[in-house]
Amino acid sequence: MLCRNDSLVSYESVKYFNAEAYEFKRFRDAVCAFQKQEYTLHISLNIMNIVQNLVFTLGLMITCFIAAYQVTIGQRPVGDFVSLLTYMAQLQAPLNFFGTFYRSIQMAMINSERLLELFKERPTVVDKPGVKELPYCEGEVRFNDVQFAYDPRKPALRGLDFTCAPGTTTALVGESGGGKSTVFRLLFRFYNLGGGSIQIDGHDVVKDVTIDSVRRCIGVVPQDTVLFNETLMYNLKYANPSASDEEVFEACRAASIHEKILNFPDGYNTKVGERGLKLSGGEKQRVAIARTILKDPRIILLDEATAALDTETEEHIQSALVKLSQGRTTLVIAHRLSTITTADQILVLHAGRVAESGTHDELLDMQGRYASMWRKQIRAQEAAEEARRLSDKAERLRNEARGDDSASQSDDERSGGNQSGRASRGEPMSGTEDDTAGPSMQGHP
Numbered sequence: 458m459l460c461r462n463d464s465l466v467s468y469e470s471v472k473y474f475n476a477e478a479y480e481f482k483r484f485r486d487a488v489c490a491f492q493k494q495e496y497t498l499h500i501s502l503n504i505m506n507i508v509q510n511l512v513f514t515l516g517l518m519i520t521c522f523i524a525a526y527q528v529t530i531g532q533r534p535v536g537d538f539v540s541l542l543t544y545m546a547q548l549q550a551p552l553n554f555f556g557t558f559y560r561s562i563q564m565a566m567i568n569s570e571r572l573l574e575l576f577k578e579r580p581t582v583v584d585k586p587g588v589k590e591l592p593y594c595e596g597e598v599r600f601n602d603v604q605f606a607y608d609p610r611k612p613a614l615r616g617l618d619f620t621c622a623p624g625t626t627t628a629l630v631g632e633s634g635g636g637k638s639t640v641f642r643l644l645f646r647f648y649n650l651g652g653g654s655i656q657i658d659g660h661d662v663v664k665d666v667t668i669d670s671v672r673r674c675i676g677v678v679p680q681d682t683v684l685f686n687e688t689l690m691y692n693l694k695y696a697n698p699s700a701s702d703e704e705v706f707e708a709c710r711a712a713s714i715h716e717k718i719l720n721f722p723d724g725y726n727t728k729v730g731e732r733g734l735k736l737s738g739g740e741k742q743r744v745a746i747a748r749t750i751l752k753d754p755r756i757i758l759l760d761e762a763t764a765a766l767d768t769e770t771e772e773h774i775q776s777a778l779v780k781l782s783q784g785r786t787t788l789v790i791a792h793r794l795s796t797i798t799t800a801d802q803i804l805v806l807h808a809g810r811v812a813e814s815g816t817h818d819e820l821l822d823m824q825g826r827y828a829s830m831w832r833k834q835i836r837a838q839e840a841a842e843e844a845r846r847l848s849d850k851a852e853r854l855r856n857e858a859r860g861d862d863s864a865s866q867s868d869d870e871r872s873g874g875n876q877s878g879r880a881s882r883g884e885p886m887s888g889t890e891d892d893t894a895g896p897s898m899q900g901h902p
C-alpha cells in the first residue's frame with residue numbers, strides 16, 4: 458500500500474500534473490496484485506483444511522472399523538468403542554485449531570522477518586568508543602581539509618578549509634551542487650567524514666565528542682519546515698519540552714509571530730495540519746525560528762531559510778533571523794546575495810572547495826566569482842524592477858485611456874449624440890438633470 462501513502466502525501470503533485478487517473482491505475486494494479494496473492498493464500502489454506510479433514514476422517518473411519526471389528530468378535534466391550542468415539546471427538550477440536558494456528562504462525566514469521574531486517578540495519582554514524590559530552594559550547598567551528606563523497610566516484614567536498622569565530626556570521630554561497638548543504642549535514646553529523654576533521658571549540662566532532670551533545674548545541678532553520686500534525690504549542694515546545702508558556706510567547710515575540718498566533722481562532726492551540734499545511738510558508742518559517750530560539754543553541758544553521766518566500770515576507774523574516782543570530786555563531790546558505798552583505802565572512806564554494814572568501818566588499822574588489830554573481834543578481838534585480846515599473850506605467854496609461862474614452866463618451870452623450878442615440882433607441886429625451894446625469898455616471902469606469 459506504499460503507492461496509496463505516496464500519492465496521498467504528495468497529493469499536490471498529483472493535482473498539479475492531472476495524474477489522478479494514473480494514480481488510480483497504480484493503486485488498482487497494486488490492489489489486483491494483492492488480491493492475487495490473497496487468492497493463492499486462501500487456496501493453500503483451503504487445500505490444507507481439506508487435507509486435514511480428509512486425514513482425520515480417514516483416521517476416524519479406520520479406527521472405527523478396527524474397534525467395531527474387535528467389538529463384534531468379542532475382543533473388547535462396547536464401552537471401549539464409545540470411549541474411542543468420545544476421545545476422537547475431543548481430539549478433533551485441537552487438531553482443527555492447527556489450521557488457524559498455521560496462519561497466525563505464518564503472519565508472525567513475516568512480521569518477525571521484517572523486524573529482523575530492521576535489526577540488521579547498522580547505523581554507520583555512531584559514537585566512537587570513549588568519546589565525551591561536549592562541554593559548554595562557545596561556538597567556534599573549524600573545517601580542516603574536509604573530504605567527503607556520497608558516491609566514491611563523485612566527491613562532494615574536496616578539502617574544505619574554513620573557520621567561523623564564535624558569535625560571527627558566515628555565509629556559504631555558490632552554484633548549486635557546490636557542497637553547501639553537505640557542509641551542514643556533516644556538521645550536524647548525518648554522515649561520517651571521508652577525510653580531514655571538523656572541530657567545535659577545538660573538539661573533533663567525530664573523535665572526541667558524542668553526536669548527541671554536538672546536535673544539542675546546533676539549531677537548524679531549514680528551507681522547508683515540517684511540523685507535526687499537532688497544536689502550535691506542541692510544535693513549539695518540541696524544541697524544549699521544559700520551556701514555560703511565557704518562554705514560548707517570548708520566543709514567538711522575537712520571531713514576530715506571537716500577535717499572529719493570538720489572532721488565530723484557537724490561538725496557540727491551533728492544529729497545524731499534516732506537515733503544517735494549514736500555515737503559510739512565512740508562518741512556518743517563523744515557527745521554526747521561534748523553536749530554534751527556544752532550543753537556544755550556540756551555533757545556528759540557516760539553510761536557505763527564506764528562499765521559498767516572497768521578497769516582502771523575506772524582509773520581515775530577515776529581522777527575526779537577525780535577532781536569532783545575535784551573539785551566536787551562524788552559518789547561512791543564501792541564494793539571494795543581498796541578504797548576506799553584512800556577514801562577517803562569505804565563502805564561495807565551488808566543486809567542493811572554498812573558491813573565494815572574505816567580506817562582501819573584499820569579494821567585490823577581487824572581481825572573481827562572487828563579483829560576477831553579484832553583478833548578475835543586480836542586473837536581474839534591475840531588470841525585474843524595470844519590468845515592474847513599465848507594467849505599472851502601462852497599467853496607468855490603460856486606466857487613463859479608459860478614463861478618456863468614458864469621458865468623451867459621456868460628452869457625446871451629453872451633447873446631440875446622446876439625444877440622437879436616445880431618439881434612435883426610442884428613449885425619452887427630457888432635458889432634466891437626472892436624465893443627463895444617468896448615462897454620464899454609468900460611463901465612468
Ligand code: ADP
Pocket residue numbers: 607608613632633634635636637638639640
Ligand atoms: P548545494 O547545497 O551547494 O547545492 P549539495 O551539498 O546539496 O550542494 O550537493 C553537493 C553534491 O553532492 C552534488 O553534486 C549533489 O549531486 C551531491 N549530493 C547531494 N546530496 C546527495 C545525496 N543524498 N546522495 C548522493 N549525492 C548527493
